Amino acid sequence: MSEFKTIIEPFKIKMVEQINVTSKEERLDFLKQAHYNPFLLNSDKVMIDFLTDSGTSAMSANQWAGIMQGDESYAGASSWHHMRDTIYDLTGHEYILPTHQGRAAERILYGYLGGKGKTFISNTHFDTTRANIEFSGAEAIDIVIEEGKAPKTFHPFKGNIDTKKLEDLIIEKGAENIGGVILTVTNNSGGGQPVSMENAKDVAAICKKYNVRYFLDCCRVAENAYFIKHREKGYETSTYKEIAQELFALVDGSIMSAKKDALVNMGGFLSLRDEELASACKNLLIITEGFATYGGLSGRDMEALAIGLKEVFEPDYLHYRIRSTAFLGEKLKEMGVPLVWPIGGHAVYIDAKELYPHIPVHEYPGQALVCELYLKGGIRTVEIGSVMFGKYDEEGKLIPSPMELVRLAIPRRVYTQSHIEYVIEVFEKIMEDRKNAKGLKIIEEPKFLRHFTSKFVRVA
Ligand code: F0G
Numbered sequence: 503m504s505e506f507k508t509i510i511e512p513f514k515i516k517m518v519e520q521i522n523v524t525s526k527e528e529r530l531d532f533l534k535q536a537h538y539n540p541f542l543l544n545s546d547k548v549m550i551d552f553l554t555d556s557g558t559s560a561m562s563a564n565q566w567a568g569i570m571q572g573d574e575s576y577a578g579a580s581s582w583h584h585m586r587d588t589i590y591d592l593t594g595h596e597y598i599l600p601t602h603q604g605r606a607a608e609r610i611l612y613g614y615l616g617g618k619g620k621t622f623i624s625n626t627h628f629d630t631t632r633a634n635i636e637f638s639g640a641e642a643i644d645i646v647i648e649e650g651k652a653p654k655t656f657h658p659f660k661g662n663i664d665t666k667k668l669e670d671l672i673i674e675k676g677a678e679n680i681g682g683v684i685l686t687v688t689n690n691s692g693g694g695q696p697v698s699m700e701n702a703k704d705v706a707a708i709c710k711k712y713n714v715r716y717f718l719d720c721c722r723v724a725e726n727a728y729f730i731k732h733r734e735k736g737y738e739t740s741t742y743k744e745i746a747q748e749l750f751a752l753v754d755g756s757i758m759s760a761k762k763d764a765l766v767n768m769g770g771f772l773s774l775r776d777e778e779l780a781s782a783c784k785n786l787l788i789i790t791e792g793f794a795t796y797g798g799l800s801g802r803d804m805e806a807l808a809i810g811l812k813e814v815f816e817p818d819y820l821h822y823r824i825r826s827t828a829f830l831g832e833k834l835k836e837m838g839v840p841l842v843w844p845i846g847g848h849a850v851y852i853d854a855k856e857l858y859p860h861i862p863v864h865e866y867p868g869q870a871l872v873c874e875l876y877l878k879g880g881i882r883t884v885e886i887g888s889v890m891f892g893k894y895d896e897e898g899k900l901i902p903s904p905m906e907l908v909r910l911a912i913p914r915r916v917y918t919q920s921h922i923e924y925v926i927e928v929f930e931k932i933m934e935d936r937k938n939a940k941g942l943k944i945i946e947e948p949k950f951l952r953h954f955t956s957k958f959v960r961v962a
Pocket of ligand 1: 553554555556603604605606628630631686690719721759760761770
């Protein structure tokens, strides 16, 4: 590792993509047309796109070379073998099913194991995970540790599961009714916070004791491995890949949205140890995704995925990745922006409830910040609060989410230091003008995953 403080991007740029620079007036127009929901904006109207780190990575020259060598055979393509061998090497799970992205694997696995009367337990279910589980008729319960719900409390592994609650819940619901325990690494919806190896092992012991299935939602497993190496005793000399392998060794299977830590724009997989379960899932895969040696993927996608899943564990890359995310977070913190602390792996999460105390939760302070960031700087972000997770009670009153966060998710290998400096400057304006931010009201919403398509108006 370098003796210098400045961490350079460990890559050179060979191809560029233009950013359209827009004015404040133009952005107000665009945002009105998008009904104050930046998900509905065209991407050419966005200057810095922090909507997601999913599928937005820049691929390497090696991955692009792999694309040209993708084997597009329907069955038994060499690219499939490359992908399967790479995943097997990492997970040690015998049965590997390719899918077009994470949620396709979720639908297959949780749809099969779920249904009425079943319960899934996780540190925090990601929105598509929860939606797939609930759509099957099952329930999804989040039991992250208390520190994980307190944005400012320092804890090195705020993504950990509350193991006491886990055991109590298994007993209360009956082990036979537990569809599975899902450990999400890193814990995306809980602030991108890591899970410790110790916690992953404790959960494994409980699942074993009650004979409950245990899965890893591993889309950011390399980032989680970085935190284990640098924060947990006993892992100082392990490689990132060895740490990830140790996590996979604990579980019955995993689901990966390869659009994150496999550094590709599309792809995913499901890995399992149990032959019977794998066979049932394979049938569903063939019916809905594609034959078992490609899922929903092209040969070229599988080739790029296999290469990306190896590149992501390179120490210089991971160091740059985690430290550059932390750099943005640390600068914002110095400025007094309330945020989830410590900074997670793939994103900085702003605590909008504290930033805008004058906006009540039913007027969605997170969405207000999302709109302000776009208006002031052309920055697109996403609300992870009551727009995403809010529910209604029988009288139609909002049951808010425990936190009102806004996520600045950083695409991998895409933006440079000066883009980040610009974002920091935009936040200076956000802070100056914080008292004038306005809440929003939902005027149209779908039943599931409402943050994608809801329409809003500004509260006067
Ligand atoms: N699990 C986690 C923890 C995720 O973060 C995601 C996606 C999925 C599952 C679903 O995977 O998108 O490939 O179907 N997260 C993206 C995000 C969408 O922006 O955080 P997918």
